[in-house]
Amino acid sequence: xxxxxxxxxxxxxxxxxxxxxxxxxxxxxxxxxxxxxxxxxxxxxxxxxxxxxxxxxxxxxxxxxxxxxxxxxxxxxxxxxxxxxxxxxxxxxxxxxxxxxxxxxxxxxxxxxxxxxxxxxxxxxxxxxxxxxxxxxxxxxxxxxxxxxxxxxxxxxxxxxxxxxxxxxxxxxxxxxxxxxxxxxxxxxxxxxxxxxxxxxxxxxxxxxxxxxxxxxxxxxxxxxxxxxxxxxxxxxxxxx
Amino acid sequence: xxxxxxxxxxxxxxxxxxxxxxxxxxxxxxxxxxxxxxxxxxxxxxxxxxxxxxxxxxxxxxxxxxxxxxxxxxxxxxxxxxxxxxxxxxxxxxxxxxxxxxxxxxxxxxxxxxxxxxxxxxxxxxxxxxxxxxxxxxxxxxxxxxxxxxxxxxxxxxxxxxxxxxxxxxxxxxxxxxxxxxxxxxxxxxxxxxxxxxxxxxxxxxxxxxxxxxxxxxxxxxxxxxxxxxxxxxxxxxxxx
Numbered sequence: 001x002x003x004x005x006x007x008x009x010x011x012x013x014x015x016x017x018x019x020x021x022x023x024x025x026x027x028x029x030x031x032x033x034x035x036x037x038x039x040x041x042x043x044x045x046x047x048x049x050x051x052x053x054x055x056x057x058x059x060x061x062x063x064x065x066x067x068x069x070x071x072x073x074x075x076x077x078x079x080x081x082x083x084x085x086x087x088x089x090x091x092x093x094x095x096x097x098x099x100x101x102x103x104x105x106x107x108x109x110x111x112x113x114x115x116x117x118x119x120x121x122x123x124x125x126x127x128x129x130x131x132x133x134x135x136x137x138x139x140x141x142x143x144x145x146x147x148x149x150x151x152x153x154x155x156x157x158x159x160x161x162x163x164x165x166x167x168x169x170x171x172x173x174x175x176x177x178x179x180x181x182x183x184x185x186x187x188x189x190x191x192x193x194x195x196x197x198x199x200x201x202x203x204x205x206x207x208x209x210x211x212x213x214x215x216x217x218x219x220x221x222x223x224x225x226x227x228x229x230x231x232x233x234x235x236x237x238x239x240x241x
Numbered sequence: 242x243x244x245x246x247x248x249x250x251x252x253x254x255x256x257x258x259x260x261x262x263x264x265x266x267x268x269x270x271x272x273x274x275x276x277x278x279x280x281x282x283x284x285x286x287x288x289x290x291x292x293x294x295x296x297x298x299x300x301x302x303x304x305x306x307x308x309x310x311x312x313x314x315x316x317x318x319x320x321x322x323x324x325x326x327x328x329x330x331x332x333x334x335x336x337x338x339x340x341x342x343x344x345x346x347x348x349x350x351x352x353x354x355x356x357x358x359x360x361x362x363x364x365x366x367x368x369x370x371x372x373x374x375x376x377x378x379x380x381x382x383x384x385x386x387x388x389x390x391x392x393x394x395x396x397x398x399x400x401x402x403x404x405x406x407x408x409x410x411x412x413x414x415x416x417x418x419x420x421x422x423x424x425x426x427x428x429x430x431x432x433x434x435x436x437x438x439x440x441x442x443x444x445x446x447x448x449x450x451x452x453x454x455x456x457x458x459x460x461x462x463x464x465x466x467x468x469x470x471x472x473x474x475x476x477x478x479x480x481x482x
Contacts, residue, residue, distance in 0.1 A: 023385060024390065026380060026383045026385075027379045027380055027383060027384060027385060027386055027390075028379060028380060029380045052385050053383065053385060054383065054385070068420070068424045071420040072419065072420055072421035072424065073419060073420070073421065074419065074420050075417055075418075075419050075420070076417075077420060089455075089459070093401075095401070109417070110419075112420075124451065125447070125451055128451045128454045128455050128458070129420065129424075129454070129458075130458075131458055131459075131461075136397075137400065137401070137404045138268045138269060138400070139267060139268055139269060139270045139400070142267045142268060142294065142295065143268060144264060144267075144268055144293050144294060144295070145268055148390075149265065149268075149389075149390070149393055152390055152393070152394070153393070153394075153397055156377075156394055156397075159378065159379070159380070160334075160336070160378070163378045176316055176317075176350070177316075178313065178314060178315065178316050178351075179309070179312040179313055179314070179315050179316070179318060179353075179370065180313035180314065183309045183313065183370075206366070210365065210366060210369045213369045213370070214330075214369050217369075217370075217371075217372055218330070218372075220372075
């Protein structure tokens with residue numbers, strides 16, 4: 001399953017932001033870019049360079065005169081806005097929105113996401129075309145997402161919901177050593193080895209030391225184990241009795 | 242609970258990207274920005290304007306000479322990289338990483354995230370300081386996340402995991418009308434009302450029409466119901482027999 005709802009930019013102002021939006025979209029497999037009356041017309045020469053290779057999205061982009069026309073084939077429309085509105089619409093997070101899109105996709109129904117002008121966002125008139133308000137939960141004292149960032153968060157959630165990759169979650173080990181402790185062990189070991197000419201092969205020293213660091217980190221030693229091992233190294237470094 | 246792991250930029254190149262990273266962080270409440278040998282020194286005059294108000298993050302940012310020093314107080318370190326590595330490290334998605342950070346936070350252990358240079362990413366030497374590789378699942382044929390975008394995705398997941406906001410998920414209604422059908426009903430109704438002088442109050446016409454559109458959308462009519470209602474309007478518009 002791949003989800004590919006329409007990303008609809010209402011009167012976007014800068015070509016650069018249109019390009020960045022295309023790049024954000026294609027990272028997560030979205031290709032249906034639509035624009036309602038882009039301020040500087042279309043095509044826009046600033047969009048291509050900002051798309052960093054996502055030209056296929058720009059080439060397929062469609063331009064409409066009104067929001068109504070841009071969403072005509074959609075069955076469920078989301079309006080991305082952080083502002084409180086005097087409108088009785090349900091509110092969804094990006095995660096919930098992705099779930100809704102997936103459910104509509106399963107019933108062969110299209111969805112669309114409206115994103116507003118860079119400076120002023122969506123108007124009440126724009127929002128009146130939507131069923132659901134999409135709001136990204138952000139820091140209440142600093143909410144400042146730009147257009148491409150808002151798009152990438154919904155695109156990411158849409159991709160996530162269809163992704164089967166099972167994340168590896170290593171468990172927390174109680175009392176595990178800090179990086180400073182592990183690095184101290186590593187450095188202690190390396191110093192002792194250097195003074196004994198362990199790193200003989202010219203030019204391979206850095207790789208050999210890195211192998212030792214990985215070996216120590218991957219072992220996941222506790223602080224106590226690191227202390228033990230440093231005692232061991234110290235002991236090994238002394239002359240035999 | 243708020244999670245605030247260290248975001249560590251290894252030899253970042255452009256001040257603008259450092260500023261954008263700070264902005265991405267603060268949107269989701271992250272404030273612990275660290276840099277390892279920023280290319281153009283620190284402070285960097287290009288960072289502030291790009292931070293769009295997230296100056297508090299830049300003001301508190303710490304600079305280190307080496308990755309080892311930057312992660313010394315961390316108990317679990319993630320290395321953000323998309324490349325396959327010849328290193329035996331577990332791999333986590335942003336979501337899994339957020340879970341791991343939350344678990345460490347509950348045990349009062351710090352975590353850190355290493356992000357590489359804009360042009361070349363993290364070196365094998367950098368990655369050797371990490372326990373876990375952080376990889377964002379992306380479109381296999383177009384993976385092109387910039388620095389601030391990679392940071393914002395992990396920051397978003399960290400904020401999500403602590404957020405208690407329950408998303409509203411309206412159920413799919415089978416046979417629900419498309420936006421084109423709903424708008425057709427709305428326009429039909431408005432046209433008939435205009436020809437009867439319904440919209441009398443000067444300057445309130447747009448608001449009144451928007452109220453009607455919201456009323457129609459929020460009702461969630463099926464295609465069949467829209468047809469029925471259009472028949473009703475047509476009938477009402479005829480003279481009485």
